[in-house]
Amino acid sequence: MTQAVRHDSMRARNLGVVLSEVRRSGPVTRAALAEITGLTKTTVSKMVGDLIAAGMVTETGTLRDGERGRPGTTLALSGERVAALGLEINVDYLSVCVVDLTLTVRLRYAQAVDNRACTPLETLTHLRKLIHRAVDEARTAGLVIAGSALAVPGPVDGGLLHSAPNLGWRDVRVGDLLDGLPVEAGGKFPVEVENEANLAALGELWFGSGPDDFLHVSGEIGIGAGLVVGGTLFRGARGLAGELGHVIVTPDGPACRCGGRGCLEQYAGQEALLRTAGLDLPPSPATGLDLSASSTAGLDLPPSSAPGALPPAAPGAGPGGSPALAELVRRLQEGDAAALLACERAGDALGIALTSAINLLDPGTIVLGGVFAPLFPWISSPARAALADRLGAMRRAVPELAVSRLGADAAALGAAGSVLQRVIADPGGHMTTGRRGPGPR
Amino acid sequence: MTQAVRHDSMRARNLGVVLSEVRRSGPVTRAALAEITGLTKTTVSKMVGDLIAAGMVTETGTLRDGERGRPGTTLALSGERVAALGLEINVDYLSVCVVDLTLTVRLRYAQAVDNRACTPLETLTHLRKLIHRAVDEARTAGLVIAGSALAVPGPVDGGLLHSAPNLGWRDVRVGDLLDGLPVEAGGKFPVEVENEANLAALGELWFGSGPDDFLHVSGEIGIGAGLVVGGTLFRGARGLAGELGHVIVTPDGPACRCGGRGCLEQYAGQEALLRTAGLDLPPSPATGLDLSASSTAGLDLPPSSAPGALPPAAPGAGPGGSPALAELVRRLQEGDAAALLACERAGDALGIALTSAINLLDPGTIVLGGVFAPLFPWISSPARAALADRLGAMRRAVPELAVSRLGADAAALGAAGSVLQRVIADPGGHMTTGRRGPGPR
Known part of the structure; x- marks a missing residue:
């Protein structure tokens, strides 16, 4: 139980960290987000997946990462939901x-x-x-x-x-x-x-x-x-x-x-x-x-x-x-x-x-x-x-x-x-309690 | 070199953390300081030793630790130096x-x-x-x-x-x-x-x-x-x-x-x-x-x-x-x-x-x-x-x-x-540059 609560609160915190960084730095790749936030790439990918599903983040294009030469998908805040x-x-x-x-x-x-x-x-x-x-x-x-x-x-x-x-x-x-x-x-x-x-x-x-x-x-x-x-x-x-x-x-x-x-x-x-x-x-x-x-x-x-x-x-x-x-x-x-x-x-x-x-x-x-x-x-x-x-x-x-x-x-x-400031600081709270509209256009 | 700089800055930070906590909680034992600050007992003992040598902290008595039954020496800010x-x-x-x-x-x-x-x-x-x-x-x-x-x-x-x-x-x-x-x-x-x-x-x-x-x-x-x-x-x-x-x-x-x-x-x-x-x-x-x-x-x-x-x-x-x-x-x-x-x-x-x-x-x-x-x-x-x-x-x-x-x-x-606020936040800076008077009474 304590473990679960801790896990939930860490997830909530990480969602806020990732979404705030997308706002500050977007368009930004998952790799860059991991580098800036200090979170693992796996964690960033999971958080980004959840934020995309919640209609808060959207993929905007691709960016070639200078150092490694591999193109990454760029992310930005979504205004659609x-x-x-x-x-x-x-x-x-x-x-x-x-x-x-x-x-x-x-x-x-x-x-x-x-x-x-x-x-x-x-x-x-x-x-x-x-x-x-x-x-x-x-x-x-x-x-x-x-x-x-x-x-x-x-x-x-x-x-x-x-x-x-x-x-x-x-x-x-x-x-x-x-x-x-x-x-x-x-x-x-x-x-x-x-x-x-x-x-x-x-x-x-x-x-x-x-x-x-x-x-x-x-x-x-x-x-x-x-x-x-x-x-x-x-x-x-x-x-x-x-x-x-x-x-x-x-x-x-x-x-x-x-x-x-x-x-x-x-x-x-x-x-x-x-x-x-x-x-x-x-x-x-x-x-x-x-x-x-x-x-x-x-x-x-x-x-x-x-x-x-x-x-x-x-x-x-x-x-x-x-x-x-x-x-x-x-x-x-x-x-x-x-x-x-x-x-x-x-x-x-x-x-x-x-x-x-x-x-x-x-x-x-x-x-x-x-x-x-x-x-x-x-x-x-x-x-x-x-x-x-x-x-x-x-x-x-x-x-x-x-x-x-x-x-x-x-x-x-x-x-x-x-x-919106509160949503970005704690997106998780708004995913669970937010009522859905007719869905994304 | 980078290692040494990092070590110095960590020591400076720890000295400030320990001295601030002595001010807030004193009289307080080394064991309690370790518990409150999250630093190891070894680190706390080292920092306290340096602060006592610098005349910033003094031992004031002993306190029996309720849980473990071992008496510890209490520490407080020193006004002597x-x-x-x-x-x-x-x-x-x-x-x-x-x-x-x-x-x-x-x-x-x-x-x-x-x-x-x-x-x-x-x-x-x-x-x-x-x-x-x-x-x-x-x-x-x-x-x-x-x-x-x-x-x-x-x-x-x-x-x-x-x-x-x-x-x-x-x-x-x-x-x-x-x-x-x-x-x-x-x-x-x-x-x-x-x-x-x-x-x-x-x-x-x-x-x-x-x-x-x-x-x-x-x-x-x-x-x-x-x-x-x-x-x-x-x-x-x-x-x-x-x-x-x-x-x-x-x-x-x-x-x-x-x-x-x-x-x-x-x-x-x-x-x-x-x-x-x-x-x-x-x-x-x-x-x-x-x-x-x-x-x-x-x-x-x-x-x-x-x-x-x-x-x-x-x-x-x-x-x-x-x-x-x-x-x-x-x-x-x-x-x-x-x-x-x-x-x-x-x-x-x-x-x-x-x-x-x-x-x-x-x-x-x-x-x-x-x-x-x-x-x-x-x-x-x-x-x-x-x-x-x-x-x-x-x-x-x-x-x-x-x-x-x-x-x-x-x-x-x-x-x-x-x-004095600045001294307590960064005691290390004042240990190295402070001129000594005739010494403790």
């Missing part, structure tokens, strides 16, 4: 994506929903409909969903969403609520719940063009940030780090939904921006499910498209792209004075909060995402000016501001990516 | 300590010097005199200095002190300057240079009573902070994290020496505090070396005193305890209105900056050190009130404020501790 579901609930939209093991985005849906007008259960009912549609399409494409992760706009600790002030939610076990909703077409998926800003930073790391050291700023109705240092997300003592939106810009400033005053969100959040620009439109109510009208599109990207090759977020057209935001971008392009002033003020406030953040966190570059991506041309200059003014004398180099190519998609992509 | 020198240059004082391998503080000197009135070379000349005295005393006690580390009040990157705005220093290679000064009695020591706030946090971790997750705030003329998460210092991308003193309290506030405006230091730094309290005394000029008058004392603590057993910093009597600070504490105790107002304002500003820091860093507890230690009774209440007011609604638990038991000693202790 295993995929993950990335989900996001934000204040004014829902977003779902399916990403396969090669980190290729297979489809993305988003829907504008004013979740402030919804109870958690209502929001999750809307989300479930999006999930059904995504899962159905994934199955049709022969994909098996290995798991899912959900991004929420507030600090999460042990699965509990403490507080999403912009939604008016408090102490909600979102994952449990979603688990309680059977997904008709595909049974139930395990759902990991995590802070939106943390997952957006990981999305930027895995799908963006960013380096290994950056602070990703998610500008939505709320503002969050995720710090990546040396390729690893910094989470703080309880996973609550990165709440840039509640860094204080002016201590006696306007009241914030968090209970504080003068927080960055009150100056540079989407609502503050629109209000200053004279675009204080009433939020669109929840409109049921009209994907054809409100989704950004079901993008069935070809499996060969490289990660990071997504087009830049179109102005005002990301998942968070409300009609009011699109209108703001239009007015900015036309040189509207109120719109320009709104971005000037928001950018200055962002520069003040980032000054505090840079002093505390010492990030590499700063990547502006969410609605700050389409607004980057107008928001980045005042933010840069504030940083240079306040940090330039003490630091020899002020961190650069860069625009996210993912915009508001980052969090859902990061959610899917975090599931 | 190897020690480290911890140094600090701060704005208005210099500080030197000698700590032995058991983390027992063997002596501490501090001197009030207004380093703002000094060139780097002048300051380092003062420091060298303190070093001479400390090294001489350490030698007399039979100690060998394995190395030293120097805390400086500003961000350090690769040995270069970028900027110490409160000293008016910029781009100074402090270590090189100190290396260039021969230490008469004892040759030269390698000197690692590191930010004061980072070393103070490590001092709190190793010598204080703190947990493994905390933000240590060093209140001096400047204010810095060091974040420890899971027992590890968070350094950011370039080691420049934790500059709490330049977190913005009011964006249009008073100009700061860093080039910014409205930084925390302008509200809660020692000078701002004294000024508000009506104690804006001129800084004491550099007075040469009069240790008997200005040092806190050469504390020759008995080697048996446990780490963390230092008495709490006496009000106004730490290394940074200028006469003005002692006077401030006296006035606070008497209920002087201006003094109380100064602490009220500083505490409120500290609470505002810590709100931003907690939102970004998610620390465990917050430990107030430096001059905030003697001022804790008066500064902590307004700071706590600001935190509860601004964070209470969103976070279920606002981090607690605790007082540092080390006060302004933390940085020099952390400096010595960081050297």
Whole structure:
């Protein structure tokens, strides 16, 4: 019994080692895998056989081994079977994506929903409909969903969403609520719940063009940030780090939904921006499910498209792209004075909060995402000016501001990516519990 | 040759494994060390023999091994030979300590010097005199200095002190300057240079009573902070994290020496505090070396005193305890209105900056050190009130404020501790390069 357990755990470990190395080094031969990992050729061949059978690895061609002159079959990750579901609930939209093991985005849906007008259960009912549609399409494409992760706009600790002030939610076990909703077409998926800003930073790391050291700023109705240092997300003592939106810009400033005053969100959040620009439109109510009208599109990207090759977020057209935001971008392009002033003020406030953040966190570059991506041309200059003014004398180099190519998609992509990371680290766990779709195409 | 190199590196590794385990588990027998480390008894005996010869380990008694019934000799770290020198240059004082391998503080000197009135070379000349005295005393006690580390009040990157705005220093290679000064009695020591706030946090971790997750705030003329998460210092991308003193309290506030405006230091730094309290005394000029008058004392603590057993910093009597600070504490105790107002304002500003820091860093507890230690009774209440007011609604638990038991000693202790960490991780390196003192007592 002990022997069997030991054997199982060694097999699980070896599967993870081999699959991780295929990702890192692929296309790669079995012989090279044995050399790199230190495993015997027999073990590598057995593991590779299992991974091919599980649809995680595929043979891509042959490579002549320089030293021995014998051609070997090359292996790479397969995007044909295993995929993950990335989900996001934000204040004014829902977003779902399916990403396969090669980190290729297979489809993305988003829907504008004013979740402030919804109870958690209502929001999750809307989300479930999006999930059904995504899962159905994934199955049709022969994909098996290995798991899912959900991004929420507030600090999460042990699965509990403490507080999403912009939604008016408090102490909600979102994952449990979603688990309680059977997904008709595909049974139930395990759902990991995590802070939106943390997952957006990981999305930027895995799908963006960013380096290994950056602070990703998610500008939505709320503002969050995720710090990546040396390729690893910094989470703080309880996973609550990165709440840039509640860094204080002016201590006696306007009241914030968090209970504080003068927080960055009150100056540079989407609502503050629109209000200053004279675009204080009433939020669109929840409109049921009209994907054809409100989704950004079901993008069935070809499996060969490289990660990071997504087009830049179109102005005002990301998942968070409300009609009011699109209108703001239009007015900015036309040189509207109120719109320009709104971005000037928001950018200055962002520069003040980032000054505090840079002093505390010492990030590499700063990547502006969410609605700050389409607004980057107008928001980045005042933010840069504030940083240079306040940090330039003490630091020899002020961190650069860069625009996210993912915009508001980052969090859902990061959610899917975090599931795939776990699959690659422990493929065995997902072979045994994964439900099969209609099989490989 | 390759064989010999491999053997040397394996011996170096094994020495580190054995010494680390003696520290963690001591008093511990050779048999137990073999069991815990997985090394053979022969290897353990050889390594222990070398460590005893190097004065790093000592036999402390016998312990009957329950299972086999044979008594074994117990081993523990020895504080009799190897020690480290911890140094600090701060704005208005210099500080030197000698700590032995058991983390027992063997002596501490501090001197009030207004380093703002000094060139780097002048300051380092003062420091060298303190070093001479400390090294001489350490030698007399039979100690060998394995190395030293120097805390400086500003961000350090690769040995270069970028900027110490409160000293008016910029781009100074402090270590090189100190290396260039021969230490008469004892040759030269390698000197690692590191930010004061980072070393103070490590001092709190190793010598204080703190947990493994905390933000240590060093209140001096400047204010810095060091974040420890899971027992590890968070350094950011370039080691420049934790500059709490330049977190913005009011964006249009008073100009700061860093080039910014409205930084925390302008509200809660020692000078701002004294000024508000009506104690804006001129800084004491550099007075040469009069240790008997200005040092806190050469504390020759008995080697048996446990780490963390230092008495709490006496009000106004730490290394940074200028006469003005002692006077401030006296006035606070008497209920002087201006003094109380100064602490009220500083505490409120500290609470505002810590709100931003907690939102970004998610620390465990917050430990107030430096001059905030003697001022804790008066500064902590307004700071706590600001935190509860601004964070209470969103976070279920606002981090607690605790007082540092080390006060302004933390940085020099952390400096010595960081050297000893390196010795324990690689004792072999310090056996070959370490100069011997007069030998064991």
